[in-house]
Amino acid sequence: MDLTFLLMTLLKIVLICFVFAMILGAILTWGERKLSAVVQDRIGPNRASILGVTALGLMHPIADMLKAFTKEDFVPAGANRFLFAMAPMLAMVPPLVVFAVVPFGPGPDFVIAPLDTGVLFIFAIGGMGIYGATLGGWSSNNSFALLGSLRAAAQMISYEVSMGLNLVGIFMIFGTVSLSNIVLGQGQLLWGWLPMWGIVVQPVAFILFMTASMAENKRAPFDLPEGESEILGYNLEYSSMRFALFFLSEFVEIVVIAAMAATLFFGGWQIPWVDPQGTAGGWITVGQVAAFVGKVVFLCWVQLIIRWTLPRFRYDQVMALGWKYLLPLSLLNIVATAVVLAML
Amino acid sequence: MDAICEPNVHLVEEDGEMILNMGPHHPSTHGVLRMILSMDSEVIRCLSADLGYLHRGIEKIGESIPWQGFMPYTDRVDYLGAMFVNHGYAMAVERLLGVEVPPRAEYLRVVADELNRIASHIICIGSVTMDLGAYTPFLHGIREREKINDIIEEWCGARLTYNYMRIGGVSFDLTPGLKIKILEFLDGFEVFVQEFNNLISFNEIFIKRCAGVGTITPEDAVGYGLIGPNLRASGVDFDVRRDHPYGVYPELDFDVCVGRGIKGEVGDVYDRFWLRIEEMLQSVRLIRQAIERMPMGPIMGKVPKKIKPEKGASAHSRVEGARGDLFTYVMSNGTVNPHRIHIRTGSFNAFSIVEKLAPGMMIADLVALFASLDIIAPETDR
Amino acid sequence: MTAELLIFYFMAIMAVGGAVCVVLPPFGRNPLHAALALLVSFFFVAGIFVMLSAHLVAVLQILVYAGAVMVLFVFVVMLLNLKKDELKGARWTPWKVFGVGAGLVMFTKLALAVVVVTEGETPVNLAAEGFTGYGGIHDVGAALVTTYLLPFELTSILLLVAIIGAVLVARRQTGGAS
Numbered sequence: 001m002d003l004t005f006l007l008m009t010l011l012k013i014v015l016i017c018f019v020f021a022m023i024l025g026a027i028l029t030w031g032e033r034k035l036s037a038v039v040q041d042r043i044g045p046n047r048a049s050i051l052g053v054t055a056l057g058l059m060h061p062i063a064d065m066l067k068a069f070t071k072e073d074f075v076p077a078g079a080n081r082f083l084f085a086m087a088p089m090l091a092m093v094p095p096l097v098v099f100a101v102v103p104f105g106p107g108p109d110f111v112i113a114p115l116d117t118g119v120l121f122i123f124a125i126g127g128m129g130i131y132g133a134t135l136g137g138w139s140s141n142n143s144f145a146l147l148g149s150l151r152a153a154a155q156m157i158s159y160e161v162s163m164g165l166n167l168v169g170i171f172m173i174f175g176t177v178s179l180s181n182i183v184l185g186q187g188q189l190l191w192g193w194l195p196m197w198g199i200v201v202q203p204v205a206f207i208l209f210m211t212a213s214m215a216e217n218k219r220a221p222f223d224l225p226e227g228e229s230e231i232l233g234y235n236l237e238y239s240s241m242r243f244a245l246f247f248l249s250e251f252v253e254i255v256v257i258a259a260m261a262a263t264l265f266f267g268g269w270q271i272p273w274v275d276p277q278g279t280a281g282g283w284i285t286v287g288q289v290a291a292f293v294g295k296v297v298f299l300c301w302v303q304l305i306i307r308w309t310l311p312r313f314r315y316d317q318v319m320a321l322g323w324k325y326l327l328p329l330s331l332l333n334i335v336a337t338a339v340v341l342a343m344l
Numbered sequence: 345m346d347a348i349c350e351p352n353v354h355l356v357e358e359d360g361e362m363i364l365n366m367g368p369h370h371p372s373t374h375g376v377l378r379m380i381l382s383m384d385s386e387v388i389r390c391l392s393a394d395l396g397y398l399h400r401g402i403e404k405i406g407e408s409i410p411w412q413g414f415m416p417y418t419d420r421v422d423y424l425g426a427m428f429v430n431h432g433y434a435m436a437v438e439r440l441l442g443v444e445v446p447p448r449a450e451y452l453r454v455v456a457d458e459l460n461r462i463a464s465h466i467i468c469i470g471s472v473t474m475d476l477g478a479y480t481p482f483l484h485g486i487r488e489r490e491k492i493n494d495i496i497e498e499w500c501g502a503r504l505t506y507n508y509m510r511i512g513g514v515s516f517d518l519t520p521g522l523k524i525k526i527l528e529f530l531d532g533f534e535v536f537v538q539e540f541n542n543l544i545s546f547n548e549i550f551i552k553r554c555a556g557v558g559t560i561t562p563e564d565a566v567g568y569g570l571i572g573p574n575l576r577a578s579g580v581d582f583d584v585r586r587d588h589p590y591g592v593y594p595e596l597d598f599d600v601c602v603g604r605g606i607k608g609e610v611g612d613v614y615d616r617f618w619l620r621i622e623e624m625l626q627s628v629r630l631i632r633q634a635i636e637r638m639p640m641g642p643i644m645g646k647v648p649k650k651i652k653p654e655k656g657a658s659a660h661s662r663v664e665g666a667r668g669d670l671f672t673y674v675m676s677n678g679t680v681n682p683h684r685i686h687i688r689t690g691s692f693n694a695f696s697i698v699e700k701l702a703p704g705m706m707i708a709d710l711v712a713l714f715a716s717l718d719i720i721a722p723e724t725d726r
Numbered sequence: 727m728t729a730e731l732l733i734f735y736f737m738a739i740m741a742v743g744g745a746v747c748v749v750l751p752p753f754g755r756n757p758l759h760a761a762l763a764l765l766v767s768f769f770f771v772a773g774i775f776v777m778l779s780a781h782l783v784a785v786l787q788i789l790v791y792a793g794a795v796m797v798l799f800v801f802v803v804m805l806l807n808l809k810k811d812e813l814k815g816a817r818w819t820p821w822k823v824f825g826v827g828a829g830l831v832m833f834t835k836l837a838l839a840v841v842v843v844t845e846g847e848t849p850v851n852l853a854a855e856g857f858t859g860y861g862g863i864h865d866v867g868a869a870l871v872t873t874y875l876l877p878f879e880l881t882s883i884l885l886l887v888a889i890i891g892a893v894l895v896a897r898r899q900t901g902g903a904s
Contacts, residue, residue, distance in 0.1 A: 040483040083758065116862050120785045127793030131765075131800070138758070138804045143364050143383075146804070147707075150385065153801045157794065177863055220477055221549055229372045229475040230711050309543075311550045312477025314708045315386050 106278020375721025572668020
């Protein structure tokens with residue numbers, strides 16, 4: 001464990017967690033507003049400027065950040081101050097830690113920690129996100145926030161189960177839970193011409209996974225914990241940077257989901273038919289990293305557009321969907337995959 | 345659910361209950377209304393409706409100003425349907441005085457009323473979708489409503505509180521350019537309705553959230569005095585425009601839409617939502633006919649400068665407003681000021697039935713029910 | 727003292743400290759704080775598993791205990807929302823005595839096992855000897871469905887019984903109300 005290794009790892013952490021994830025998350029706040037504006041026939045953010053440069057409203061995340069930092073940090077009366085302060089951090093940290101095992105490019109240089117328990121690690125750490133939402137709502141001393149945090153806890157626990165089971169098919173086909181190896185496995189070709197991407201071999205799992213992970217991230221149509229027209233959300237009492245942390249964590253989680261879906265179902269850094277082993281180096285490697293980032297951005301866009309199209313489920317409908325439809329379907333998917341694999 | 349729910353009494357936390365104070369500032373009360381809920385986690389055990397936050401004493405104000413001067417106040421009764429209250433008050437005073445309204449003015453009133461009806465229904469169906477979490481359809485609706493606002497602004501100078509009608513006629517005539525604009529809007533509006541339906545009305549999640557939720561039986565609808573679209577959605581075939589005709593409505597051809605329970609039961613949230621969409625299309629038909637058949641002529645009847653009806657005379661009018669049967673009663677005491685003005689609106693009754701329907705409902709359904717009843721806060725109190 | 731040992735001691739102290747905080751004031755006073763202290767303890771225990779190259783067990787520790795079991799604890803604590811005075815009446819009950827006894831027995835057995843195993847043995851660096859898959863998902867999984875198949879299946883049955891029991895309890899409650 002020498003110094004260069006430590007420094008390299010630190011550099012990777014900074015580049016991946018703070019430069020890639022946080023900046024993409026911040027840009028997504030702009031993206032969501034701009035996209036919703038396009039969807040809704042509006043202009044959207046276009047005013048914030050630095051020296052007259054508005055850049056399509058891209059200065060808005062900076063303005064938002066400045067605003068969040070300078071606003072009053074309000075703690076409601078009767079709140080549990082300790083947990084009230086802890087909750088936004090608990091919400092923000094897990095999605096960032098998850099990036100430790102996501103391979104951004106071929107080889108061990110493009111991943112912070114190439115664990116062979118990769119996907120399980122993501123679930124373990126990602127599951128911690130529940131605490132932020134639940135404790136945030138509970139500690140605010142507000143009935144609406146309490147309802148929101150109850151909804152959040154119930155919903156996130158329910159969907160975590162089927163989210164994990166959806167991926168079992170992928171594990172069985174590629175024979176590994178390490179993300180790097182799954183990506184390598186997706187470089188193979190089916191019948192000599194079709195890239196063996198996860199979405200090709202496990203299309204049902206992809207749809208179920210996206211559904212479950214959007215529910216896990218509490219975004220429309222599963223945004224009941226926020227449910228701004230009913231209970232106003234678990235983060236109702238938060239203001240200033242604490243609220244911004246909740247807000248940003250949601251967007252970083254969008255990036256996490258997109259990165260996971262890209263890695264597991266869209267071949268990660270694979271460019272079809274080009275250098276499946278990732279040994280070429282040079283410009284091809286640059287292209288592969290760019291391909292990964294491109295896939296992530298595309299999947300982020302998919303999540304945003306769903307958010308602005310669909311209405312919200314009701315609490316019992318969310319539970320019924322999770323337990324009565326998604327869970328049996330993912331179990332069926334596992335059985336079907338096993339049968340097909342056994343026959344081949 | 346065998347716990348007895350007594351609204352206004354049931355305000356303490358009983359075993360396992362949580363009191364939730366919804367309003368007066370809550371995004372889904374659409375104005376300042378308050379509901380106190382006794383919740384069993386997500387399920388409502390009891391609801392106490394509380395209003396009076398927007399009482400401005402409009403009817404009392406009317407007693408101290410001249411007959412003509414009350415017209416702008418009628419705008420404030422119902423901010424989404426100012427035209428109907430204008431119309432109702434003008435008609436009541438015309439009946440009191442026995443003034444004849446010229447036919448062109450009557451047709452203009454129909455055009456203005458129906459445009460306003462579309463604008464109001466857009467807000468209602470938009471807020472149903474918005475309260476169910478779909479923000480986009482609402483803003484698409486707002487875009488169309490904006491066009492109506494532009495048309496009416498060009499027509500009478502105001503976008504919300506129109507103050508368009510006068511005792512004995514209307515204030516401004518329709519210019520030929522505006523006529524073309526209205527027809528163009530109507531063509532675009534039918535396309536919008538198609539698009540809106542594809543976006544949200546036939547969305548599976550939306551149907552699941554609305555169908556079979558908040559069902560009002562015809563007996564309850566009549567018993568609680570619901571009016572307008574809420575009443576018709578429950579399967580009661582009643583429309584003032586057809587059953588107590590006024591103006592030139594008997595000469596125009598339109599259908600009265602009645603709830604049929606197309607996705608769930610008759611009188612559920614989806615029926616009320618769908619009925620308003622159908623009514624908007626009927627309004628489009630009405631406006632087209634009215635513009636086509638509109639005769640030339642004056643827009644104001646012969647009204648005395650100083651309105652001074654004889655003492656004790658009284659009159660009433662009924663107008664089919666966006667929220668239903670709008671009843672206006674006026675009485676004179678022989679001076680230039682009215683003795684009594686009363687306006688009967690629908691939102692008060694619509695709000696009262698929420699207390700009956702809410703127990704056993706989930707809070708998310710309450711929001712849908714509330715939006716589908718199209719309750720306008722200032723209209724409950726006046 | 728190597729860096730590894732330092733890290734181990736840090737983790738061990740935090741794990742035990744977290745566990746102590748669960749019952750002792752100031753954290754033990756508030757059920758939710760106690761639950762969070764337990765969470766901290768879980769995390770550092772997982773860290774110790776990682777140091778023993780039991781990666782899978784470490785991940786499962788977080789996934790199952792911190793991610794699922796503790797969330798349910800927090801859920802229940804939030805739902806009950808106990809007041810301070812309701813918590814004061816903590817008394818010795820036969821069940822508590824039994825629990826403490828069971829804990830002590832468990833502790834002695836574990837301590838004895840540790841002493842017996844480590845006595846006279848030198849630590850082996852498994853990774854250096856080429857056991858690359860040791861503690862990984864493949865080896866643990868294979869062991870579970872071959873050598874330890876019977877205990878594994880028995881545990882599954884136990885969980886099934888627990889699930890059915892939970893459903894039954896929930897059913898009876900709602901059935902009584904309607």
